[in-house]
Amino acid sequence: MTSDYELVMGNDTECQFLCGRNVDRYGLKRARELIDNGYVAEWIVDNLPGATSFVTIDKSRKYYAAGFKLGHKDYSRTTGNPRYFINNHVTIVIRWRSAPGRDGEKGGKVIVGFEVYPKSIGDEYWKYEGCPEDVRNVEYGMELYLPPSENTTAKAQPTSSSSYAPPRDEEDMDDGATLTIPYSYSVYYRAETDVEWANRWDLYFVGEEGSSKIHWLAIFNSVFIATLLTAVVGVIIARTIKGDMKTFSKDGGVEEGKLKLKLKRPRNGTKSPKTGEKESISLLDQNGDADNDADVSSDEELLEDLTGWKLLHGDVFRSPQYGGLLAPLVGSGMQLVFMASGLLLLSCLGVLNPSWRGGFVSVGFSLFIFAGIFSGYFSGRVYKTFGGEDWRKNTLMTAILFPGLLFTTIFILNLFVWAQASSTAIPFSTLIALNFLWLFIQLPLVYAGSWYGYARAGSWNHPTKTNQIARQVPQQSWYIKGMQSVLISGLIPFTVIFIELLFVFKSLWQDKSGYYYVFGFLAVVFLITIITVIEVTIVATYLQLCAENYHWWWQSFFIGSGSAIWIFAYCVWYYFTSLHIHGFISSILFFSYSFLACLVYGLLTGTVGFLAAYAFVRRIYGYVLAATSLGPQYMPISKDSLLTTVARGSSAIKAD
Structure with a gap:
């Protein structure tokens, strides 16, 4: 006033x-x-x-x-x-x-x-x-x-x-x-x-000039960790995967136009009436005819070297459980990626600065609402890829799930602030205006993006087809299991950002000026963090596939967002060691807004991790096709699926 x-x-x-x-x-x-x-x-x-x-x-x-x-x-x-x-x-x-x-x-x-x-x-x-x-x-x-x-x-x-x-x-x-x-x-x-x-404005930041060395230390720390991860990912792609492809092409791939696998007869199998030897089974050739010159395998012959992630070609693209929930989360995550990237870019260019009072929040809301079209597009396309049919229901969930949670939480917290008669309380008229923007501007944009992503763009094509019968997932190592994998993988991106995070917290909660202004450093750390999340998710997904576990959809999302758990733990530590907040309401506000910030960060990085893992999986199974020079219908089927088909008495086996 x-x-x-x-x-x-x-x-x-x-x-x-x-x-x-x-x-x-x-x-x-x-x-x-x-x-x-x-x-x-x-x-x-x-x-x-x-x-x-x-x-x-x-x-x-x-x-x-x-x-x-x-x-x-x-x-x-x-x-x-x-x-x-x-x-x-x-x-x-x-x-x-x-x-x-x-x-x-x-x-x-x-x-x-x-x-x-x-x-x-x-x-x-x-x-x-x-x-x-x-x-x-x-x-x-x-x-x-x-x-x-x-x-x-x-x-x-x-x-x-x-x-x-x-x-x-x-x-x-x-x-x-x-x-x-x-x-x-x-x-x-x-x-x-x-x-x-x-x-x-420089005089407001003179006291922070000595911190530039620490900012550069944070950048060096982030680059060092990202470089190590890049080397690991490079080894996985350039040596391990391509080495597997070379071995597969030589031993179990195409030979004179035929894709052949050798199999030991199951215990209840039959012997050849002429020789008494166990029969071998060969797949169809490229023309769909049975191989009349099937090789005969002795008792000592084993199945050709098809192990690890290559065995999952018939299950790796099986739609996940609760895909109708994962698709809206991915859409909202892309909405946040667009908003965060736009804010950092405008801040680095000097368009957003402390002299524009309220500009950061106003532009952030504008970008978030406009990005509803991207939210609908990615949500609709992922939903179509999962085989969903009711795209309007998916659109409504995308438009309401995360924005509704955000609006409801802020409204409830605002009731506590109103009760304290604080000047930071959001006026009721502002809440009505935000509700209007949400329902009458963002919702139509999400609907338009979802229609285009679902009806026009359609689903993403997969290099292999999915078997009708799902494989049984073997016993997993402790570090690949759900929460352990998320915590271990999330610790790496957290080490990239925790130094810069200290400056953000100090600016928000302790500094008298209350302004964070080094957006150049923040943009670099943000970019390195995104790269780190991508690489960590790729490595974790590869290890999971090598363990013959094809439930990677949700796992990749949680691994990408795993560092949000560490950030919230850091908030709790910061509250008890560095802040002097008294009163129940103040503590509730601190932890609630910290949780919302971690939720936004986790949704953003989880979406990045999911899309990176999806692109990686499609790529490596595309390598298999390139190595075999065959289409998806000629991919070698797994041991379990092959044995199941033999047990049912099928005379000819066609890979699916």
Whole structure:
């Protein structure tokens, strides 16, 4: 809101009386609580925050911290009880310089600094509806204290006696007594030639300059980890997988136009009536005819070397359970990827900066709503790939699932903030407007994207067909099982971002300025994190396939989002070790918003991991086709499926 302070450019004001406010005992109690909890007042002039001025340790430079204290706390010399004083006079210093270009030639000025120096002045120094006699020479401050009395308007007791100490508890809170607090201000304009208008925010970040080395250390740490993972993925693709392809092409692949497998006869199999030897089984040739020249296998001959991930060709693309839930999550994740990428790009280009108040949140909401079309597209296409038929139901779930959870949680948290009468509460009209944007703009965009992805683009083609009978998954190693795999894999991306995460937390929760501004570093770390998530998911998916476990759809999503669990654990550790938050409501808000932030991050990285694993799986099974020079219908079937078909008495076996 606009204040009652009046500033006229270039006109100094020695002292100006503002007002006198009558405060009852409840108001005094609330003021003492705010001072005790370190609250500050925030003012804005020309989109520049009112700042408390500090100097560096070596006194070579000064820097700013947004806001100024409401008052200060002292202790009685005799009793040791706390005493609270309110800052009821402020000295405002506006620093200016000539405007650049023709405006400066015409006498135009721009503001490059806004400093506020608060002071507490006791009641005995004030004139009636006027300024103090001398604001510079003040010995006693304005204490927030009312003595027990009848229904009268009281003034603060003199504080000259060192033996005076107010009681710890208020008495007769409803006795109608009030304390009159006078307010005044001084204004001075000073020319500043060392600060350019374009760089006027630099003073708010001078105290963070020494942290640039740590930022570079974080970048080096991230690059080092990503490089190691890249080497691992390169070895897997360039040597292991291609080596498997070479072996398969040589031993179990195409020989004179025929795809042949050798199999030991099952225990209940039959012997050849002529030779008494166990019969061998060969697949159809490329023309679909039975191989009349089937090789005869002895008891010692084993099935050709088809092991590990190659055995899953008939099950690896089997639709997952609860695919109708995974598709909307992937769609919402792509929506968040677009929003995060857009915000980082605009911040790095300087379009979004602290001088644009509320710009980061406003642009973020706009990008999120616009990205609904991408959410619908990817959700519809993944849903079609899973074999879904009711695309309208999938569209509705995509548009409501994550945005609805986000809106509902914020609304419930906002009720707690309203109950505390906090100025950070979102107005009810804003919530209605957000609900309108959600239902009448984002929902149609999701519908359009989903229709195009499902009906026009269609499903992604798979290089192999799926068997009718699912394979039995063998016993898995402990590090491949669900939660263990997620936690181990999620720890690697967390090590990439945890240093930069410390700066983000410090800016949001501890810094007086409350601004995070090094978006260049954040963008680099974000990019490296995405690369790390992709590589970790590929490695984990490959190990899972080698263990003959084809349930990789959900697992790849959880592995990609695994670092969100570590980030939330880091939030809990940060709360107990670095923050001094008191009160149930404040703690609920911290953990709730931290959970929402981790949920957004996990959904984003989980989607990236899922799509990376999907592309990887399609690629490696495409390599199999390239090695065999056959179509999907001629892929060798698995041992279990082949034995099942033989047991049923089929005379000719065609790979499916």
